[in-house]
Amino acid sequence: MPFDYKKEYKEFYMPQKKPSIVEVPPMNYIAVRGKGDPNKEDGEYKQSITLLYGVAYTLKMSKKTDHQIEGYFDYVVPPLEGFWWQENIKGMDYNKKDQLQWISVIRLPDFITKEDVEWAKESATKKKKMDFSKVEFFHYEEGLCVQCMHIGSYDDEVATVSLMHEFIKDEYVLDINDQRRHHEIYLSDARRVAEEKRKTVVRHPIKKLDQ
Template identity: 35%
Template sequence: MSTPKTDFKKEYRELYTAGPEPRLVQAPELPYLMIDGVGDPSSSGYASAVKALYGVAYAIRFALKGAGVVEYPVMPLQGLWWADEKPPSDFVAHRDLWQWTMMILQPPQADAALFDEAVATARKKKPSSPIDRVRLEPLREGWCGQILHVGPYSTEDATLERLHAFLEEGGHAIRGRHHEIYLSVPGRTAPEKMKTIIRYPVTPAG
């Protein structure tokens, strides 16, 4: 009997599809692998954290496929970004102050027991990786405003202005952290063609 196949980007199409015009979407509670950190995303610490996240994600994928439960592509990397304290006016330049939680969406079959097994498997393969910082946790953002940014991360300002203007005009108050969904892989895609969904949880007007 063959293993059922699915693509969660298609199953949750609304969450992984965006255009240049901002719009509202509703993000239900879903399970994510998460890892927290602070500092420059070009640092070795950030790279190690992301590798640990993928190590556990692939261990879960292979376990579910091997058990004949489900086969699926590992989902795109996502990130929540914020500052613990009031940031300086040139916060973008102070990358050492950036707080982040990197995430990968997981299938509903990824329960606590499977997660523990995947962590053990990933730890054996990469004992020097910060595997023990990875956790499995639900995230529910509810109503969100989102938009597609095309280009390098350094040019997000104009896209953010369009999203913020849309939310302000509609009377939607931002109530959560800056959320990015990376549809392109740095180094494999030309900077001007990079695609990133930018999302903010909001309190809808009315």
């Protein structure tokens, strides 16, 4: 059976519907950066998803090519994730989606290197006749966070975020900054799952009150 990160690391991908504290280890991703309304048809965000999955599946299927990755084992491509922010806005204003900035990411197995990603970009470009140059190898050290499973529309996340902030207030403070961002992990395919049933992990960086 292919290794499934969602099942093997449930503490990161399958939290409860109530807030919890988690220490997230450093991880490698493929990433595409952009800005603008993610709901815009043929917009930059939806294009970024196409690019990410193109490279992700090229890496997964590398076992069938001449590019043999050292330490490779079969795996399920991890879910789409995103780091989000808006310049000069504290928190998240869901009514100003055109001002959103984001880094869309998909986690990489530890055996995949930056050189492997460059190979996959070149291979995908040749095969799909698309420009994959925006895809980058991205290392992220997330650290201490509060997280919660959100079920429903993305626009309704504010209620879940409020629960998270209430949960930490006695011992922790938010630590959102230029290096640590509002983080979402998408466990449901928005094209196939009704809004009210979508599952999204919402995660915020925190630190101890006395730090």
